Amino acid sequence: MKFPENFVWGAAAASYQIEGAAHEDGKGLSVWDMFTRQEGAVQNRDTGDIACNHYYRYKEDVQLMKEIGLQAYRLSISWPRVLPEGAGRVNEKGLDFYDRLIDELLENKIEPYITLFHWDYPYELYKKGGWLNPDSPEWFAEYTEVIVSKLSDRVKNWITINEPQVFVNLGHKDGVHAPGLKLGLDDLLQISHNVLLAHGKAAKVIRETSKQDVRIGMAPCDSPVFPAKNSIENIQAAREGTFSVEQKGLWAINWWMDPVFLGKYPEDGLKIYEKYLPEIKDEDFKIISEPIDFFGVNIYQGSCIKLDEKGQAVPARKKTGYPRNAYYWPITPEALYWGPSFYYERYGKPVIITENGMSNVDWVSLDGKVHDPQRIDFTNRYLKELQKAGADGVDIQGYFHWSLMDNFEWAQGYLERFGMIYVDFETGERIIKDSAYWYKKVIETNGEAL
16 A cells, blocks of 8 residues: 655754764854763763764765655754854855755755754853743744745755754753753743744744745654553543653653644643743743644654553553664554554644654674664554554655664764664765665655555
8 A cells, every 4th residue: 555645755864963074164062062072971982073974975975865765855954053153143154065965955856854953052052041041932033044044945844843852851851961951840841931932933934934835844752652452442541641741741742732733731731830830921822833834753662551450541561572672662663653643633734754763783794785674674564554544544744764874873872873874983984774775665666565
């Protein structure tokens, strides 16, 4: 069975994870540039200073995308590469890099999907309070206008912010990601609100500044809850678990997306966080709920729920020796059926899987190739579930595999390999893995090869 006629097949990557050139051509510092300098912050003392050297090898990388048959590429812009101080002065050399990259993609018939923020926050703005500063939404809007003014004559697909739950929780609560802070709930909720305001202001800027019709989304992450049995009661328990701030805290997808699509925070979250909430102005939700066009979401795994003998929802026991990837995340293809089903039911917007993939134990075999059958099987299973969701009425519009190539995997450094293209981080050599050639057939047949 094929996917919808205009379904978009792509792969994704992020600026700090692949570009390198961290201190070249006028780029400013990011919080990740600074975080990687801290002793013990990143495995093996790895940094993104060189990463995949994509800044200098982008033409080669685009040719690899073409060989794989990608229809679209989801990239992110390094905010401090374009505005070294985060606001004000524009670094034309940095902006020109993205200008050339977009042209190269389009010349090879690859549609760019731009993510404006994928965690490399300008260090100069961090020193002014970062996301806690009440001016932070305006800073993001200013940056957005610079990018959209330059690239929107050729780019029509925009994603404002990637995985706000991760950089808020891991970066500002747990301190294991940049900028490495451990803040209390008052500050975390203020940051969350400012991030949502930044999204809304950026969406408005994109719509008003673009030189052509645009499609705008956001890319939160989620681990959807799915039912052990397909009974009405189990499905309802999974639905409630997926959208539960009580269970998931600030990781809950509805804490972020209810304000965007419904113009309000979820009730259970308001009750839990009542005494920690920042001042919320009357016009804030009008800004945050600026209309967007699709529901982007990053899904790698989910959790199974069942009803106990009292009818209470409890986590289903994992099978002994349950399948998991090299990152020790469980393999749960059902997440790509139930997640999109619940999101579409709640918000009524087309769903694009903006990230899905797995870390695998990959190395170059004696034949000079990289064989990754686990990744092929993983992706096959997950795509079949997404296909099933589409057949059951969910408006699915795209899938972006994470990642295009092995890269700097944040606090894990270069230990985790998520790519469809193998990268030798010592030499920079690229080798297309078996999974990429398999994915090419999937794309050519619009999913019929699954």
